[in-house]
Amino acid sequence: MKVVKFGGSSLADASQIEKVRSIIESDEQRRVVVVSAPGKRFSGDTKVTDLLIALGESIQTGDMDDAIYKQIIDRFRTMAEELNLPLRVAEMVRDKIDEAVKLVEKSSPHALDALKACGEDGSALLVSSYLHSKGSAASYVNPKEAGILVRDQVGGALVLEESFEQLYALRNRNEILVIPGFFGFTPEGQLVTFSRGGSDITGSIVAAGLKADMYENFTDVDSVYCVNPMYVDQPKQLTSLTYREMRELSYAGFSVFHDEALIPAFKEKIPVCIKNTNNPSAPGTMIVADLPERESHVVGIASDEGFLNLYVSKYLMNREVGFGRRLLQILEDEGVSFEHAPSGIDDMSVVLREHHLPPEKEEVVVQRIKEELQVDTVMIERDMAMIMIVGEGMNQTIGIASRAAVAFREADVNIEMINQGSSEVSMMFGVKSSNLSKAVQSLYHTFFE
Amino acid sequence: MKVVKFGGSSLADASQIEKVRSIIESDEQRRVVVVSAPGKRFSGDTKVTDLLIALGESIQTGDMDDAIYKQIIDRFRTMAEELNLPLRVAEMVRDKIDEAVKLVEKSSPHALDALKACGEDGSALLVSSYLHSKGSAASYVNPKEAGILVRDQVGGALVLEESFEQLYALRNRNEILVIPGFFGFTPEGQLVTFSRGGSDITGSIVAAGLKADMYENFTDVDSVYCVNPMYVDQPKQLTSLTYREMRELSYAGFSVFHDEALIPAFKEKIPVCIKNTNNPSAPGTMIVADLPERESHVVGIASDEGFLNLYVSKYLMNREVGFGRRLLQILEDEGVSFEHAPSGIDDMSVVLREHHLPPEKEEVVVQRIKEELQVDTVMIERDMAMIMIVGEGMNQTIGIASRAAVAFREADVNIEMINQGSSEVSMMFGVKSSNLSKAVQSLYHTFFE
Numbered sequence: 001m002k003v004v005k006f007g008g009s010s011l012a013d014a015s016q017i018e019k020v021r022s023i024i025e026s027d028e029q030r031r032v033v034v035v036s037a038p039g040k041r042f043s044g045d046t047k048v049t050d051l052l053i054a055l056g057e058s059i060q061t062g063d064m065d066d067a068i069y070k071q072i073i074d075r076f077r078t079m080a081e082e083l084n085l086p087l088r089v090a091e092m093v094r095d096k097i098d099e100a101v102k103l104v105e106k107s108s109p110h111a112l113d114a115l116k117a118c119g120e121d122g123s124a125l126l127v128s129s130y131l132h133s134k135g136s137a138a139s140y141v142n143p144k145e146a147g148i149l150v151r152d153q154v155g156g157a158l159v160l161e162e163s164f165e166q167l168y169a170l171r172n173r174n175e176i177l178v179i180p181g182f183f184g185f186t187p188e189g190q191l192v193t194f195s196r197g198g199s200d201i202t203g204s205i206v207a208a209g210l211k212a213d214m215y216e217n218f219t220d221v222d223s224v225y226c227v228n229p230m231y232v233d234q235p236k237q238l239t240s241l242t243y244r245e246m247r248e249l250s251y252a253g254f255s256v257f258h259d260e261a262l263i264p265a266f267k268e269k270i271p272v273c274i275k276n277t278n279n280p281s282a283p284g285t286m287i288v289a290d291l292p293e294r295e296s297h298v299v300g301i302a303s304d305e306g307f308l309n310l311y312v313s314k315y316l317m318n319r320e321v322g323f324g325r326r327l328l329q330i331l332e333d334e335g336v337s338f339e340h341a342p343s344g345i346d347d348m349s350v351v352l353r354e355h356h357l358p359p360e361k362e363e364v365v366v367q368r369i370k371e372e373l374q375v376d377t378v379m380i381e382r383d384m385a386m387i388m389i390v391g392e393g394m395n396q397t398i399g400i401a402s403r404a405a406v407a408f409r410e411a412d413v414n415i416e417m418i419n420q421g422s423s424e425v426s427m428m429f430g431v432k433s434s435n436l437s438k439a440v441q442s443l444y445h446t447f448f449e
Numbered sequence: 450m451k452v453v454k455f456g457g458s459s460l461a462d463a464s465q466i467e468k469v470r471s472i473i474e475s476d477e478q479r480r481v482v483v484v485s486a487p488g489k490r491f492s493g494d495t496k497v498t499d500l501l502i503a504l505g506e507s508i509q510t511g512d513m514d515d516a517i518y519k520q521i522i523d524r525f526r527t528m529a530e531e532l533n534l535p536l537r538v539a540e541m542v543r544d545k546i547d548e549a550v551k552l553v554e555k556s557s558p559h560a561l562d563a564l565k566a567c568g569e570d571g572s573a574l575l576v577s578s579y580l581h582s583k584g585s586a587a588s589y590v591n592p593k594e595a596g597i598l599v600r601d602q603v604g605g606a607l608v609l610e611e612s613f614e615q616l617y618a619l620r621n622r623n624e625i626l627v628i629p630g631f632f633g634f635t636p637e638g639q640l641v642t643f644s645r646g647g648s649d650i651t652g653s654i655v656a657a658g659l660k661a662d663m664y665e666n667f668t669d670v671d672s673v674y675c676v677n678p679m680y681v682d683q684p685k686q687l688t689s690l691t692y693r694e695m696r697e698l699s700y701a702g703f704s705v706f707h708d709e710a711l712i713p714a715f716k717e718k719i720p721v722c723i724k725n726t727n728n729p730s731a732p733g734t735m736i737v738a739d740l741p742e743r744e745s746h747v748v749g750i751a752s753d754e755g756f757l758n759l760y761v762s763k764y765l766m767n768r769e770v771g772f773g774r775r776l777l778q779i780l781e782d783e784g785v786s787f788e789h790a791p792s793g794i795d796d797m798s799v800v801l802r803e804h805h806l807p808p809e810k811e812e813v814v815v816q817r818i819k820e821e822l823q824v825d826t827v828m829i830e831r832d833m834a835m836i837m838i839v840g841e842g843m844n845q846t847i848g849i850a851s852r853a854a855v856a857f858r859e860a861d862v863n864i865e866m867i868n869q870g871s872s873e874v875s876m877m878f879g880v881k882s883s884n885l886s887k888a889v890q891s892l893y894h895t896f897f898e
Contacts, residue, residue: 155768251767251794263764311871315712318700319604322781324790328774337770340792344872345700345708398863402854409851417870418850421879422760423793430870 001171002029003212005181005203008039008047009220010277011123014082017130023218023280024176025136032170032210033178034203035127037119038075048075048119049196052097056115059104072097076122080129089129093122110152113183113193120180120199128178137175144191146170146177148184148205156195157184159205159264167209179206200261204272208264215265218277223285224249226448227301231440236448240286241299246272248390248426249302262287291392297400298391298447303440305433306354307339307384309417310365313347314375323373324348330368334361339386340419340428347377351417351430354382384416385436387429389443395424403446404429411435411442450620451478452661454630454652457488457496458669459726460572463531466579472667472729473625474585481619481659482627483652484576486568487524497524497568498645501546505564508553521546525571529578538578542571559601562632562642569629569648577627586624593640595619595626597633597654603784605644606633608654608713616658628655649710653721657713664714667726673698673734675897676750680889685897689735690748695721697839697875698751711736740841746849747840747896752889754882755803756788756833758866759814762796763824772822773797779817783810788835789868789877796826800866800879803831833865834885838892839875850876852895860884860891 006020024030037048051072058065073094080090097118103111124140131138147166150157163184170177181199183191194201200217207215223237224246241249243266250259265272266289275284317323324341327348331338340351357365362380369378394400401420404427408415417430431439455469473479486497500521507514522543529539546567552560573589580587596615599606612633619626630648632640643650649666656664672686673695690698692715699708714721715738724733766772773790776797780787789800806814811829818827843849850869853876857864866879880888 154770158765158768248794260765260768309870315716316607316709318786318788319607319709321603321784321786322777324787325774325777325781328771328777332771332774335770337767338773339767341773341790342868342871343789344868344875344877345697347871349871395865396863398861399858401864401867402851402858405851405854409848412847414845414847415850415869416844418867418876419791419793419870420864421758421866421868422791422796422798426793427867428793 001031001210001212002027002214002216003032003034003203003207003210004030004216004218005034005199006036006277007199007217007219008036008049010218011035011037011127012039012041012045014079016277017079017083017127019277019280020127020218021131021134023277024131026280029213030216031176032206032212033127033176034181034199034206035120035123035178036181036199037123038079048072048122049116052116052119053112055101056104056112059101064101069101076126079126083126083130083133085126085129085133089125093118093125096121110190110192114191116193117180117183117191120182124178124180131176131178139173139175139177141170141177141179143179143183143202144185144189146179146206147209148202149187150184150192150194152186152190152192156198157192159184159201160187163205164209167206168211171210195258195260197258200258201264204261204264207270208268211268212270215270215272217272217274218280219274220276220278222276222279222282224274226299227440227444228303231437232444235444238285238299239283240288240291242291242392243287243289244425245299245390245392246287248388248423249300251302251388293393296391296447297394297397298389300390301387301440301443301447302390303385303387303436305385305436307351307386307430308354308357309381309384309430310350310352310357311347311377311379311381312349312369312373312375313377314373315346317346317348326373327369330365330372334365334368336361336365342417342419349417351384351386383433384430385433387431387436387439387443388426389447390426392425394427395420401427404443407442407446408439411438413439413442450480450659450661451476451663451665452481452483452652452656452659453479453665453667454483454648455485455726456648456666456668457485457498459667460484460486460576461488461490461494463528465726466528466532466576468726468729469576469667470579470583472726473580475729478662479665480625481655481661482576482625483630483648483655484569484572484627485630485648486572487528497521497571498565501565501568502561504550505553505561508550513550518550525575528575532575532579532582534575534578534582538574542567542574545570559639559641563640565642566629566632566640569631573627573629580625580627588622588624588626590619590626590628592628592632592651593634593638595628595655596658597651598636599633599641599643601635601639601641605647606641608633608650609636612654613658616655617660620659644707644709646707649707650713653710653713656719657717660717661719664719664721666721666723667729668723669725669727671725671728671731671733673723673749675748676889676893677752680752680886681893684893687734687748688732689737689740691740691841692736692738693874694748694839694841695736697837697872698749700751700837742842745840745896746843746846747838749839750836750889750892750896751839752834752836752885754834754885756800756835756879757803757806758830758833758879759799759801759806760796760826760828760830761798761818761822761824762826763822764795766795766797775822776818779814779821783814783817785810785814791866791868798866800833800835832882833879834882836878836880836885836888836892837875838896841874843876844869844873853878853892856891856895857888860887862888862891
């Protein structure tokens with residue numbers, strides 16, 4: 001059996017949902033369906049999740065934005081009408097939204113999570129009803145009923161182990177099950193959402209729990225590209241990748257698949273196939289545990305902007321046992337998570353995402369570093385970008401580093417930072433954001449042309 | 450005025466001490482002399498400091514090695530005789546050694562430090578007496594009298610700020626002052642040694658305190674080489690370097706100068722000149738604050754062996770705020786200092802010197818990491834070597850990384866780790882120890898030939 005997940009653009013309107021139905025019904029292995037909230041119908045359109053967030057924020061400021069509310073209700077109603085669904089389907093969606101709105105008005109804990117989850121929940125109601133109306137045996141299954149138990153934590157829920165056993169019981173149900181993605185419930189019954197884009201995570205958890213033969217992830221591209229098409233025109237498509245390669249690529253700018261979503265599938269060694277709802281006959285990209293050795297060791301180039309470098313130097317730092325730990329402790333105390341911490345002899349850099357260090361925190365952090373660590377210098381360098389080249393076996397292949405470094409030189413880009421040696425499947429380079437585009441193009445030219 | 454420091458080989462026997470006298474007397478600026486313990490007279494000889502350590506250890510096991518004791522006493526006596534010094538000079542040296550031996554027998558705190566310090570102390574007595582016997586106004590000055598105050602800590606003493614003011618008073622003395630290197634005193638009067646090779650540190654502290662015009666460091670090479678001559682035959686000599694370059698080079702295998710010794714001189718911007726006792730007319734290597742821009746940005750290649758890599762991986766590590774800090778905390782709890790900690794997304798490496806993680810500690814550390822951090826993998830990779838290329842302005846020069854990486858490829862050496870981006874004057878590469886020699890040779894070929 002297959003678990004099939006459809007992304008927001010696959011559920012953006014009635015015609016897309018018709019494609020979804022056709023894909024599900026064309027393969028009887030496709031027994032469990034996980035859905036995102038309705039996405040953009042056209043460039044410039046707003047995703048339902050963004051509308052729900054804006055609605056929630058307007059309520060929190062004490063002045064609910066009725067126009068947004070109407071827009072959300074209308075989107076679901078229009079789809080229900082175009083799909084010729086009974087009136088009560090759109091009413092059920094609206095009732096759930098109204099219920100969540102009340103929670104936000106009462107400032108209940110996690111009320112915003114409940115409101116955000118209405119997008120996926122509505123999609124699941126529409127899709128299950130539509131399959132049913134077309135004669136398929138299909139049911140809406142709430143994540144609570146399915147047994148998706150999570151632990152609440154900053155940055156998004158984490159699945160609990162007991163979920164997988166409970167999910168396995170769904171195998172006994174002899175119909176197509178449609179589950180809304182993006183959220184689960186704590187053991188105390190509280191609805192909590194995963195991090196943004198978390199429907200991929202739900203799909204992966206469900207596939208792992210059900211021990212599915214495959215997890216199909218339908219999106220709006222034929223396959224995963226080896227580089228962000230923003231930088232390179234019509235880049236090479238990837239037919240296969242390992243889990244580790246995909247996880248590293250997803251981390252830095254490969255938004256096609258949520259960077260945490262792979263792990264549950266990976267743990268159960270369930271192949272993941274990325275496919276296109278608008279072109280379902282294309283083979284897509286298959287993500288598996290192992291692959292026969294390939295000719296080129298570099299399979300992809302990922303990149304992301306918005307990093308900063310916190311640089312600290314101190315005379316005889318390397319004599320001071322505990323210096324690095326105390327620097328990281330200050331960041332932790334202030335709730336600032338970091339990405340990397342390369343160090344020299346008398347200096348240390350901490351790379352972090354800019355949004356993790358807003359100006360008010362920056363001041364506190366810099367002050368504490370100066371006072372508590374008695375450093376000689378603290379400096380913050382902004383507008384950094386990170387580029388990762390990814391591929392199994394890469395770090396044991398002589399010459400990859402030199403080809404990459406030559407690519408940077410040919411693009412006339414200075415490498416501000418190199419972080420290589422921890423991950424076995426990637427090599428990371430820091431450059432100024434203004435150089436990102438030409439650096440990525442030169443790397444693509446070097447490894448893929 | 451100049452502060453002049455002589456290393457162990459410059460004080461190994463009477464004929465060397467005669468050279469030292471001649472050097473001191475040839476320049477009336479050379480007013481303060483800092484000396485090491487007598488070093489090797491010939492290949493295979495034993496340094497006096499090593500004899501003193503062996504003597505101390507034999508006492509601690511309850512069975513003093515009389516042969517070693519005799520060897521030490523004889524070395525000083527022979528030198529005193531050959532220099533025609535009065536009998537009481539050799540007796541004073543012996544009395545001091547006997548006093549320290551008694552402290553070790555009584556297991557007094559820091560007794561071993563007191564015993565080790567006898568080597569430098571004996572050298573200072575011999576040199577000052579010899580200068581005096583030849584008609585120069587010269588005195589032995591104990592570090593306590595000079596005012597070298599230190600804080601005791603694991604790995605070697607750290608100088609206290611108040612030392613510098615006290616030392617300045619020595620400027621008023623109108624004679625040649627000979628100070629034993631390698632040790633100082635705590636404010637409570639306890640003798641404590643610097644880390645091994647610490648006479649360079651004493652010289653630098655004294656030069657800074659006296660605000661000398663130059664700190665001359667006499668050793669047994671004409672100048673600093675750009676690479677360890679163990680790997681390259683007759684490498685290029687360096688006529689000038691900046692402090693920062695020298696400090697980075699000294700850290701990894703450039704044993705010509707103690708890696709902490711530069712800092713006091715650096716803080717007072719006192720030029721340091723490395724010269725050869727056996728060829729004092731050679732210009733040597735001058736180390737200064739700033740240099741005009743040079744053609745090649747790489748001035749030296751340093752390397753050192755004996756590193757290990759502690760590799761840790763854990764599913765969703767990058768979601769866990771505080772993971773890195775807690776890993777470093779475990780090492781700190783166990784008294785293990787680390788060098789670098791590069792991290793990937795779900796993995797982190799900690800590079801440390803092998804001798805900092807003996808087998809019994811390794812077991813505890815690995816066990817704690819497994820239990821307290823609930824990691825998926827802990828692995829230790831030994832026999833790593835680190836190579837540093839060093840040069841001001843290097844990290845802002847496009848193409849240095851690529852030339853280095855190409856050099857590794859041409860040597861058919863895989864780069865296990867790259868650490869670049871924190872230090873502005875160096876780039877660090879980790880390789881397997883077995884590849885060290887050919888990698889260094891290839892880098893030399895690339896940057897210096």
